[in-house]
Amino acid sequence: MKLGFGLYKSVLTKDNFKFAKQGGATHLVVQLVDYVQTGNNPSLTGDYLNGWGVTDNKDQLWQYDDLLALKKEIEAEGLIWEAIENIDPAHWYDVLLDGSRKAEQIENLKQTLKVLGKIGIPILGYNFSIPGVWGWTGKFTGRGGAKSIEFDQSLIDVDSPIPKGMVWNMRYNTEVEEGVVESVTREEMWERLKYFLNEMIPVAEENNIKLVAHPDDPPLPKMRGIEKLLYSPEEYEHLLDVYDSPSNGFEFCMGTVQEMPGSDVYDMLDRFSKQNKIGYVHSRNVIGKVPYYREAFIDEGDIDMVKALRILKKNGYDGVIIPDHTPEMSCDAPWHAGMAFALGYLKAVLKILEKE
Numbered sequence: 552m553k554l555g556f557g558l559y560k561s562v563l564t565k566d567n568f569k570f571a572k573q574g575g576a577t578h579l580v581v582q583l584v585d586y587v588q589t590g591n592n593p594s595l596t597g598d599y600l601n602g603w604g605v606t607d608n609k610d611q612l613w614q615y616d617d618l619l620a621l622k623k624e625i626e627a628e629g630l631i632w633e634a635i636e637n638i639d640p641a642h643w644y645d646v647l648l649d650g651s652r653k654a655e656q657i658e659n660l661k662q663t664l665k666v667l668g669k670i671g672i673p674i675l676g677y678n679f680s681i682p683g684v685w686g687w688t689g690k691f692t693g694r695g696g697a698k699s700i701e702f703d704q705s706l707i708d709v710d711s712p713i714p715k716g717m718v719w720n721m722r723y724n725t726e727v728e729e730g731v732v733e734s735v736t737r738e739e740m741w742e743r744l745k746y747f748l749n750e751m752i753p754v755a756e757e758n759n760i761k762l763v764a765h766p767d768d769p770p771l772p773k774m775r776g777i778e779k780l781l782y783s784p785e786e787y788e789h790l791l792d793v794y795d796s797p798s799n800g801f802e803f804c805m806g807t808v809q810e811m812p813g814s815d816v817y818d819m820l821d822r823f824s825k826q827n828k829i830g831y832v833h834s835r836n837v838i839g840k841v842p843y844y845r846e847a848f849i850d851e852g853d854i855d856m857v858k859a860l861r862i863l864k865k866n867g868y869d870g871v872i873i874p875d876h877t878p879e880m881s882c883d884a885p886w887h888a889g890m891a892f893a894l895g896y897l898k899a900v901l902k903i904l905e906k907e
C-alpha cells in the first residue's frame with residue numbers, strides 16, 4: 552500500500568509536488584478539470600450551489616505533449632504519476648446526457664486513453680453523474696471550529712433542476728440556453744454507463760489502464776430530477792456486473808461509502824480489495840450519513856482508519872491511498888495544513904501496520 556497525494560489543477564506546481572514529497576507521499580493523483588478555481592489555496596467550502604464554474608476546455612482534449620511535460624515535472628520531484636481523477640465535463644457531457652455529440656465524444660475519450668497508455672498513466676478515475684457533486688454547504692462545524700463541508704438536505708431544494716448547458720455542476724456551454732436538463736431514470740443511467748464501459752474498457756485493456764468509478768457524492772438516490780447510479784452499496788457493487796474486466800473497478804471513496812445509509816465500509820473494502828477491484832482509495836472521514844453528515848478530520852469521524860487500512864493490508868492491497876477533502880485549518884494555508892495533518896496521520900498508520 553502506497554501513500555499518495557491528490558492535487559487540483561490550480562495547485563499543479565513544483566512547490567506542491569515538493570509539498571507532497573515532504574509529506575511522505577510517493578505517488579500523485581492529478582486533477583486536470585479546473586473546478587476548484589481558488590488558486591493556491593483550494594477551498595471546497597464556498598457556495599457551489601450554482602456550479603463550480605466554467606470548463607474552458609471545450610473541444611480541447613488533453614494532449615500528449617502537455618501530459619508528458621507534466622509527467623516529467625512530477626518525476627523530477629521524485630514522485631510517480633499514478634492516476635488522473637475526473638474527466639472534463641467538456642469532453643463527455645453528451646455521453647452523460649445521451650446527446651447528439653455522444654459518439655464523437657466517446658471516440659475522443661478513447662483517444663485520451665491511448666494517450667494515457669503511451670505516457671504510462673495507469674489509472675483514470677471518473678464520476679458518472681449528471682448532477683455531480685452538489686448540495687454541500689460550508690460551515691464551521693469541524694473540530695475546533697474548522698471550516699468544513701456539511702450536507703444537510705433540509706437546507707437545499709434537492710429537486711431544483713439543472714440548467715441546460717451544465718453537467719457535473721459545471722458549465723460547458725456559456726451561451727445562454729433555455730430550459731433545464733430533463734429527468735432521467737436509474738435504468739436509463741445504467742444504460743448510459745453500460746455504453747460508456749462497453750466502448751471504453753476494451754481500449755483501456757489494450758493500454759493497461761484501469762477505469763475506476765467514484766461513488767455518487769452525496770449518495771442520494773435522486774437529485775435535481777436525475778436518478779443516481781452509485782449511491783448505495785448494492786448499486787456501487789453492481790458496477791462489476793456491467794463489464795467483467797481487470798480494467799473495470801473502483802475509485803473507492805471511504806467518505807462517500809460511509810455516507811450511504813446501511814453501508815459497511817470495512818466489508819466493502821475487504822471484498823473489493825480481495826477481488827483486486829480497487830484502483831485507488833480516498834481516505835476521508837465523516838460524521839453521519841445522508842440526509843445529514845459533515846466531513847471531519849481523518850482521526851475523528853465515524854470510520855476507524857486504522858481498522859480500514861489494516862483490512863487493505865491484510866488483503867495485500869498494493870495500490871495508492873490519498874487523503875480526500877479535509878476540514879480547513881485556521882492559518883494562512885488552510886488547505887495545505889489540513890492535508891499535511893491527513894498525510895501525517897496516514898503515514899503513521901502505515902508505519903504501524905508495516906510492523907505488525
Ligand SMILES: [Mn+2]
Pocket residue numbers: 765804805806807833835875
Ligand atoms: Mn472522494
